[in-house]
Amino acid sequence: MKRAVKQQPQPVPPEELELLDAYWRAANYLSVGQIYLLDNPLLREPLTPEHIKPRLLGHWGTSPGLNFIYVHMNRLIRLYDLNAIFITGPGHGGPALIANAYLEGTYSEIYPNVSQDEEGLKRLFKQFSFPGGVPSHVAPETPGSIHEGGELGYSLLHAYGAAFDNPDLLVCCVVGDGEAETGSCATSWHSNKFLNPVRDGAVLPILHLNGYKISGPTVLGRIGSEELIKLFEGYGYRPYVVEGHDPQIMHPQMATTLENVIREIQSIQADARSRGFSKRPHWPMIILRTPKGWTGPKVVDGQQVEGTFRSHQVPLAELHRKPEHLRLLENWLRSYKPEELFDKKGRIRPEIAALAPQGERRMSANPHANGGTLLRDLRMPDFRDYAVDVEKPGVQQAESTRVLGCFLRDVMKKNLESRNFRIMCPDETASNRLQAVFEVTDRMTTEPILPTDDHLSPEGRVMEVLSEHMCQGWLEGYLLTGRHGLFASYEAFIHIVDSMFNQHAKWLKVTRELPWRRPIASLNYLLTSHVWRQDHNGFTHQDPGFIDVVVNKKAEIVRVYLPPDANTLLCVMDHCLRSRNYVNVVIAGKHPELQWLSMNDAIKHCTAGVSIWEWASNDQGGQPDVVMACAGDVPTLETLAAVDWLRKHIPDIKIRVVNVVDLMTLQPPSLHPHGLSDKEYDSIFTTDCPIIFAFHGYPWLIHRLTYRRTNQRLHVRGYKEEGTITTPFDMCVLNELDRFHLAMDVLDRVPRLQAHAHLRQMLRDKLLEHKAYIREYGDDLPEVKNWSWPW
Known part of the structure; x- marks a missing residue:
């Protein structure tokens, strides 16, 4: 163990170290078994190709390090009665977290068919990365998880988010060294500036450096410990370093370091909660260096595997064609001494199982990792x-x-x-x-x-x-x-x-x-x-x-x-x-x-999601010439201004104004639960009238949402990637979402209005006038800027 100032490890009783190692070996055994085994889960007989999965999927390289951290966290949870959850940053640490949830008994409680016996072990192994089973990464199916394996770079952010306003919670967050190269992770380290020790919980970041990504070295994995200490001190942390490969040395180092770190966190919190907040503390964090694929095959086909990128995923492949690889796998699995870990029925031995915390103190059963169980309704004003x-x-x-x-x-x-x-x-x-x-x-x-x-x-x-x-x-x-x-x-x-x-x-x-x-x-x-x-x-x-x-x-x-x-x-x-x-x-x-709806009308409109605005329409009692639809505040303004212009210049035109507040109502109910039925949709938008739709976003989305509807006489105006520093109305003109273009669309698409060439010319002239005006005065035309609905 290293830090800016070295500390000597405090002694941990040998019998406790033996149990820690046994628990770790059990977790490693279960992790390997999930990747490889279809049958023979306890090696009651020599391995044969029939015992091996036909497709080997999963990631071994990070699992032994995660198991190492997990078992040592369990020791501290029991020692200090900690309320803790575990966040797994390395994307494909699934085998490790499933293994620990199983050892703690949580997995079998949630999934009773994966029982704690030989048959349950067989199911545990078979289901992993298997059709109808569970993913290879930490996923929602994994008890104790709030961080999905695909979310590379966000683990520390999730950890701090979990700790805010949770004063009794400790979040152990393992950050992988591949993950640490992402931009989101790089900025995440500054989250410590937003953690108040008086009212918030604590985050213990553990930067797990095993040196490699899929096929190349990691940036932080090649930086020396002294430089890393300075880096994280610069971030505002108090870093501890634990490094090595010999379990007999690493177990006491990790146990002592974690104990020191927990005491330091509790001291920070106790001081702040008794004296009040005074200044930002330097929270502890751990830099853990272990070999990639630790305890796995050291050499395969003459090439080093443990401690290299070759252990990242599946260190031994082609087991059905290469008997020597099958023997290496069997030796690897037997190196964990499963006969010492499981009894004859396939259950973890009680003295090993006793190392896990009990009840909700288990990290895989902590209610904070199933937040809906703690959720309470907001108190809401009217x-x-x-x-x-x-x-x-x-x-x-x-x-x-x-x-x-x-x-x-x-x-x-x-x-x-x-x-x-x-x-x-x-x-x-x-x-x-x-x-x-x-x-x-x-x-x-x-x-x-x-x-x-x-x-x-x-x-x-x-x-x-x-x-x-x-x-x-x-x-x-x-x-x-x-x-x-x-x-x-x-x-x-x-x-x-x-x-x-x-x-x-x-x-x-x-x-x-x-x-x-x-x-x-x-x-x-x-x-x-x-x-x-x-x-x-x-x-x-x-x-x-x-x-x-x-x-x-x-x-x-x-x-x-x-x-x-x-x-x-x-x-x-x-x-x-x-x-x-x-x-x-x-x-x-x-x-x-401009404001359009009273509160009572707004409630009705939002409840429906889409509705005809009767006060702006004049097609009551008959079929409209055109449906003017809009979604978004500016499209609504421009639509209504276009309606006003059309009704002034074409007094006999019949226009229906439809506003959409819930975009998903445009889809059929078979595609979205908010979707209008075909009957409702047709009653609002008609089956054959032209629809001019002014939309807040990219026009194609409206076509995509409505492609199954009867009325396809739909013309959508929206953003078409035209913009610059200009006036508010000119933004609409550049994208042809403005009232004048919308009015021209009506002239073009309503057959009986196509002869109104003089009106179309008037609209084009308005656009030219607008362009000249903003170039001279730097502001929109007064008739545009000051427009309101005529009453």
């Missing part, structure tokens, strides 16, 4: 109390997200005592007009606070850091351990977490099929500063494509809402904060904009 008083649609203005900010302020206020709600935002809370929340809480920091700072406090519950990865990862960890939250972001940059969203949605999809996984609070996104009002920041900030990523996921998981004004936004957000097991994406503007 969203109707924050309503904008809309006497007439389209006359008065309000900033929708500023109105929402007052609602969120009181959501925060009502849940301050329970400490189960946080807002994550990449340095944009005030920019997104949500600053009302600062009336009841602050931005969180444990760094020094200057007199010039605004709303900063170690007690703050708004997590601001200019990293979408950190915000997303923290929130996921927070939700997965049974709390609630909101992620507010600029729309264009939410793409940074596309992969993180993807993995969380996959997690939710699988957990819906696992009865023992209780539902968790939904992952709620508020995307504002959106594409149509990024005229001041330019092309780089203009991208509505996150919606497209979201709707690729399973229909039972995703929801997309496009509230056109403040009252619909309040209604939608109240629903989202109460929901479970969804990913809700809400897109709303932050700038002053």
